[in-house]
Amino acid sequence: MANDPDSSHAALAPALPPTASPRIGLVSLGCPKALVDSERIITQLRAEGYAISPDYAGADAVIVNTCGFLDSARTESLEAIGEALHENGKVIVTGCLGAEADVIRGAHPAVLAITGPHQYEAVMEAVRAHAPRRADPFIDLIPEHGFKLTPRHYAYLKISEGCNNRCSFCIIPSMRGDLVSRPANAVLREAEKLVNAGVKELLVISQDTSAYGVDIRYAESQWRGRPLRARFYDLAEALGDLGVWVRLHYVYPYPHVDDVIPLMAAGKILPYLDIPFQHAAPRVLKAMRRPANQDRVLERIHRWRQICPDLTIRSSFIVGFPGETDADFETLLDFLEAADIDRAGCFKYENVTGAVSRDLPDHVEEHVKAERYGAFMERATELAEAQSRRKIGKTLDVLIDAIDAETGDAIGRSFADAPEIDGSVRIMGRSGIKVGDLTRAMITDAEGYDLVADERPKGLSGVMKRRKILFGRR
Numbered sequence: 001m002a003n004d005p006d007s008s009h010a011a012l013a014p015a016l017p018p019t020a021s022p023r024i025g026l027v028s029l030g031c032p033k034a035l036v037d038s039e040r041i042i043t044q045l046r047a048e049g050y051a052i053s054p055d056y057a058g059a060d061a062v063i064v065n066t067c068g069f070l071d072s073a074r075t076e077s078l079e080a081i082g083e084a085l086h087e088n089g090k091v092i093v094t095g096c097l098g099a100e101a102d103v104i105r106g107a108h109p110a111v112l113a114i115t116g117p118h119q120y121e122a123v124m125e126a127v128r129a130h131a132p133r134r135a136d137p138f139i140d141l142i143p144e145h146g147f148k149l150t151p152r153h154y155a156y157l158k159i160s161e162g163c164n165n166r167c168s169f170c171i172i173p174s175m176r177g178d179l180v181s182r183p184a185n186a187v188l189r190e191a192e193k194l195v196n197a198g199v200k201e202l203l204v205i206s207q208d209t210s211a212y213g214v215d216i217r218y219a220e221s222q223w224r225g226r227p228l229r230a231r232f233y234d235l236a237e238a239l240g241d242l243g244v245w246v247r248l249h250y251v252y253p254y255p256h257v258d259d260v261i262p263l264m265a266a267g268k269i270l271p272y273l274d275i276p277f278q279h280a281a282p283r284v285l286k287a288m289r290r291p292a293n294q295d296r297v298l299e300r301i302h303r304w305r306q307i308c309p310d311l312t313i314r315s316s317f318i319v320g321f322p323g324e325t326d327a328d329f330e331t332l333l334d335f336l337e338a339a340d341i342d343r344a345g346c347f348k349y350e351n352v353t354g355a356v357s358r359d360l361p362d363h364v365e366e367h368v369k370a371e372r373y374g375a376f377m378e379r380a381t382e383l384a385e386a387q388s389r390r391k392i393g394k395t396l397d398v399l400i401d402a403i404d405a406e407t408g409d410a411i412g413r414s415f416a417d418a419p420e421i422d423g424s425v426r427i428m429g430r431s432g433i434k435v436g437d438l439t440r441a442m443i444t445d446a447e448g449y450d451l452v453a454d455e456r457p458k459g460l461s462g463v464m465k466r467r468k469i470l471f472g473r474r
């Protein structure tokens with residue numbers, strides 16, 4: 001599905017154990033799908049004995065994994081290439097923007113090589129050509145699960161590449177091609193290795209997760225001595241058997257999504273669906289070239305919530321799409337409320353180069369887009385806050401992401417929060433808890449999207465609260 005602006009990364013890969021081999025820097029931009037590509041490139045680099053440089057100065061060459069989904073992302077990618085050229089000089093470009101080599105060459109003629117998204121072998125060829133590795137009789141050891149750019153306790157699991165849809169605002173299919181699903185047993189093998197390495201949460205990603213297996217006609221493969229179909233439900237069920245949190249991202253509201261809701265109600269996978277609805281007004285959805293029967297979608301969501309009352313729905317929407325009227329925008333706000341969307345992200349429509357929607361009539365003025373964006377976020381925040389307040393008094397499982405160095409509070413997430421894009425749970429007054437722990441906590445307060453589990457003795461929590469207010473006034 002479309003990239004969510006909240007989920008972009010721009011990071012130099014961390015240093016890995018030193019060797020005498022050439023050192024390669026990697027700048028990773030874009031969504032979790034691009035992050036998985038970066039992880040595969042790092043895994044292959046280490047498999048071939050390259051070291052990873054955490055900075056430009058120490059690198060023999062730098063790979064920039066670009067994003068090209070929106071014009072703003074393209075600009076950021078071109079800037080990152082420019083920075084790498086300036087700081088290091090030997091730059092190999094890959095990723096979504098790599099599909100437009102002429103744009104990159106036009107801005108930065110000095111780049112060494114350009115490859116498109118998920119062309120791992122072509123990236124490696126460029127690395128071998130421009131930073132050849134000396135023969136080394138010692139084979140560098142690689143973790144069986146490959147190298148991850150996420151913390152040790154969660155990992156993105158990419159189940160397919162490309163997309164068969166043709167949404168009019170999106171250029172991903174032209175960059176990444178049609179849907180190519182991985183065999184079910186390959187996905188499960190990777191997931192099992194990750195779990196064995198300590199991962200407690202698997203985030204299933206693709207461009208369109210619910211379309212998984214359509215291109216390979218749901219082919220069977222052998223998993224744990226039995227045939228397993230490359231089907232959305234079968235995959236979700238088998239992943240649920242691994243005994244860790246399984247979170248589904250980028251799901252289209254197709255009828256067969258109904259099938260996984262009982263798995264959520266039974267606790268096999270997390271009751272969380274990330275469905276990028278993009279809009280709710282039928283004429284806008286039609287112009288977007290997306291399914292346009294919102295009444296059915298609403299019915300479906302209500303049925304899902306009857307089966308699984310804890311279900312959390314995250315979605316992203318576009319405001320200011322060409323032709324969107326005030327009435328269409330009101331329909332969108334009404335939908336947010338009627339569907340009780342728990343976490344809603346929003347982008348202002350961008351006129352992406354190469355997108356079909358560029359040629360649509362009645363483009364919306366920027367100030368109108370900005371107003372609608374503000375009104376949307378206000379409504380979305382109200383809904384999220386109401387959701388948060390409903391959790392006060394409940395005891396939830398919480399996966400710990402960090403310990404606040406100043407306060408000692410543990411910061412984690414419940415089933416309703418995906419990393420980086422959703423809210424958090426702050427556990428106060430508990431010692432002996434560490435990153436990666438899965439624990440239980442009773443929610444005592446809610447602040448916007450975030451929850452608080454205050455376990456400090458009553459008197460102390462009162463004193464701390466007063467102090468917080470005083471500090472706030474300074």
Ligand code: SF4
Nearest residue numbers: 001002163165167170
């Ligand atoms: S074409 Fe539509 S479904 Fe496919 S990646 Fe783009 S926005 Fe997502």
